[in-house]
Amino acid sequence: MRKIPPLAAVRVFEAAARHENFTAAARELGMTQAAVSHQIRLIEDHLGQQLFRRERQRVILTDAARRAAAGIGKGLDTIEAAFADMRSDDESTLTISTTHTFANAWLAWRIGGFQMQYPDIAVRLLVQDGLANFSGDGADMAVRLGYGPWPDLATHRLMEYDFTPMCSPGFLAARGGHIRPEDLLRLPRISPHAQSWACWLQEAGLAQAGDASPQGLLMDSQANESHAAMAGQGVAMLTPFFWHQDMSDRRLVQLFPQVSSLGMAYWIVYPEHRRRNRKVRRFCEWLLAEIGVKSVKEPL
Incomplete structure (x- = not known):
């Protein structure tokens, strides 16, 4: 049996830790500030230690809570992504974030070949030169220019x-x-x-x-x-x-x-937890073959 606080309280703690503000966390979660304070006290009682220091009109994370918050945030991201992947397996649209140059000079001219090969997968191009926010902008994967690799992302080098x-x-x-x-x-x-x-x-x-x-x-x-x-x-x-x-x-x-x-090089990047996602795998295989990458260090 797992010895963790109630997940509802954990979710509240992650939001409060991210904002270091109970009012902002309450607004994000659709709760009252009093309800946020109550959930934080539940975790503090469970652990037997304080999570926030109250100073004047603000709350400040303790050092131990700050260290824990980073891991808890990643854990909630993984949980969210796992459920998202369950939904996306049944979805037919693949959203790819990429740069203006890669999209306009190369990909847009060839993406029809992928859709002919996989007619059940529709493709949406999200063209932006900034880094993809996989939890915020709906991208399943990205083609990016940089030095790579990047933490917590699966990467496949495409071309110099x-x-x-x-x-x-x-x-x-x-x-x-x-x-x-x-x-x-x-x-x-x-x-x-x-x-x-x-x-x-x-x-x-x-x-x-x-x-x-x-x-x-x-x-x-x-x-x-x-x-x-x-x-x-x-x-x-x-x-x-x-x-x-x-x-x-x-x-x-x-x-x-x-x-x-x-x-620098162009890379395929996507969150590690999407490595087994069918539409991501199929696009990676197609793109690597289309560009002519003969070997990939990281398995798909």
């Missing part, structure tokens, strides 16, 4: 995030059909202060390039930077993987053989 200067054929032709690396210091550059520019220029032997960065268009994603480059607005630092078709169709030109990297 590398980059090289590209421009439109018209932009290149207007400059005599030839651009040297040092020419980039005076030509219009798209998002010229991005870290990728500094990295590439340094590896090209232009270590002082950052001191001479010209003003240029500032874009919030590589997807938008590529469109500006295709329109002849300047040179953009782009990832060849995303723009192979545009290079084949002569909308973009890769100016130099050198391709650089900051060590």
